[in-house]
Amino acid sequence: MSLGQKIGRLRQERGLTLQEVSEGSGLTPSFLSRLERDKVNISVANLRKLAQFFSVQMTHFFEGEDNQQVGQMMRTSERIRLSLDEAPVQVFALLPPNSDLEARLIEARPGSGQQSFSSRGSQMVLVLEGVLNFTLGDEEYALNTGDTLFYRDDVPNSWVNTGTTIAHVLTISVLSGREDR
Template sequence: MSLGQKIGRLRQERGLTLQEVSEGSGLTPSFLSRLERDKVNISVANLRKLAQFFSVQMTHFFEGEDDQQLGQVVRVADRVRLSLDDAPVQVFSLLPPNSDLDARLIEAYPGSSQQGFSSRGSQMVHVLAGHVRYTLGEEQYDLAPGDTLFFRDDTAYSWTNTGHSIATMLTVSTLNPRDER
């Protein structure tokens, strides 16, 4: 896999647009598009910008898939933060970028909420701490520590931390078969 393909794959696995990567890295969307299609070369300084944006080591872009071990550990200190540092909802990726699953740890302040649309396949939400109200279409589910909610793709959802303390959730999503590489 070429360097450009690896960058494009990483962007897609994170669910980011070229514009979002552009804004976070300072590189233009047109340059990023040409880079992903292997139409231009990248300087070390610009590759460093992308590595910082994606929170990976620069060597990540040069590691061959054949070089990977059977298991991969993502240490707490190496988790990729998918949210702004001061956001009321903190989201951390729990798996390496080449995974066929998407697993996230979500920490939400009391009263914080989020909405989304599940288009990646099936999704599971497990509440580790706190109280959360999930809304799927017209249905509402009040979840407490230890509760697990499962729903399928193509579902609009929202949730709110209804408790008085930080709610911590584990979410795991499968890839939608039509999105597989």
């Protein structure tokens, strides 16, 4: 896979538009489009801007898929933030892209929460620390530290941190029917 294709794939995996990457990296949308189609080359300085925007090491763009080790480790400092810096709910990816699993660490301030509706597959929620009120359709669950909830991710769901401290939550999704595979 070419450098441009890797950049394009990373952008698409994150659900970002060329305009959003442009605004975050300082590179023009037209340049990014040509880069993804391998029509232009990129300087080290501009590649560094993209690496910083995507929160990856520059070597990420050069790692070959054929020579990967059996195991892949992601250090705390390498976690990809999937939320805005000042958002009340911080979400971090815990696994590399293109996995059959999606694992996220969520840090939620008291009173904050999220709503979701998708049909990605099945999901497990483990409250590492804190208290959550979790709603699945018409059902409500009070989750405390150490509690686990498992459900099919094809019903509307939402949760809120009802505690007085930051809640730390691990979510793991088994992805079904990935279209990009």
